[in-house]
Amino acid sequence: MQFSSKRRPKRLEQVIFNKYFYRKQTLRQLSDEYHRSIPWVRKQIFEYEPEPNTYNPREVLVVADATFFGKRRDKFGVLVFKDVWSGDILIWKHIESETIKDYTYLKNELQNRGFTIGGIAIDGKKGLFKAFDEFPVQICHFHQKMIVQRYITRHPKLEASKDLKKIVSRLTSTTETRFINALDNWYREHEEFINEKSINPTTGKEYFTHRKLVAAYRSLRRNLPYLFTYKSYKELKMPNTTNSLDGGVFSQLKKLTKLHQGITKSLKSKLIDVYLVNYNKKI
Numbered sequence: 001m002q003f004s005s006k007r008r009p010k011r012l013e014q015v016i017f018n019k020y021f022y023r024k025q026t027l028r029q030l031s032d033e034y035h036r037s038i039p040w041v042r043k044q045i046f047e048y049e050p051e052p053n054t055y056n057p058r059e060v061l062v063v064a065d066a067t068f069f070g071k072r073r074d075k076f077g078v079l080v081f082k083d084v085w086s087g088d089i090l091i092w093k094h095i096e097s098e099t100i101k102d103y104t105y106l107k108n109e110l111q112n113r114g115f116t117i118g119g120i121a122i123d124g125k126k127g128l129f130k131a132f133d134e135f136p137v138q139i140c141h142f143h144q145k146m147i148v149q150r151y152i153t154r155h156p157k158l159e160a161s162k163d164l165k166k167i168v169s170r171l172t173s174t175t176e177t178r179f180i181n182a183l184d185n186w187y188r189e190h191e192e193f194i195n196e197k198s199i200n201p202t203t204g205k206e207y208f209t210h211r212k213l214v215a216a217y218r219s220l221r222r223n224l225p226y227l228f229t230y231k232s233y234k235e236l237k238m239p240n241t242t243n244s245l246d247g248g249v250f251s252q253l254k255k256l257t258k259l260h261q262g263i264t265k266s267l268k269s270k271l272i273d274v275y276l277v278n279y280n281k282k283i
Helices: 007-021 027-034 038-047 100-112 141-152 159-169 176-194 211-227 243-259 265-279
Strands: 059-069 076-083 089-095 116-122 137-139 197-199 206-208
Touching (some): 038 265, 076 100, 089 100, 089 265, 100 116, 141 211, 159 211, 243 265
16 A cells, blocks of 8 residues: 555554554454554554644643552553643653652653643652652642551551541541641550560560551651641642542553553553553543
């Protein structure tokens, strides 16, 4: 088949790519449709490159988070910055693990492109607050709850853990003052229990007997300055979760990649790029 236009082959690559990934057509079906070999179809898919997004520098309210695909050796992820106000995907980066360096890179890249960051909603990863300390920062309530749950479990047995779980369960519906008071009262009530120490028989060093409970409490104390930012800056209309990424963008990406589990890592990365490029076009 001959093409008279230079743009048509690229357009054809896009059509074949979309049919393969979004309409779930197989290589064989596409081969029959276009009367070409399977290697030719595969080549169109591999060579397709989406047109990059055009930038509209402005003030944005960022929600930032990462998600991961695959397992063990094949595991990789993508870190995404999204604008809460417009709903647009702003920038992203493929990552092997979630690091402060990756977040800082995207922050700097976004600013270098002319964007002004009015505030940011992030998960509870240690060190992130310092990386964004020049902006209003909101920690995701869902992530904070998961941090505490990871330490005290979903069904805690200790009374102190049960009481702490009740306090955290009201995080999204309470005020900063009430939450701090509840946490202070909890600590006073369980202080002796929380500070119990045991001795390691091998090293002879002391450690907190209920160290996971202590870790959960310390997490809440450490993150307190960032748990109620969304209420302190009401004019920003800042979210208190990163759900606009978790429940929207990432869930759809997971579905797409699961439909094509047999493809290579590089092709899966391209699928993610194409989805994110096209996200703002709402197609």
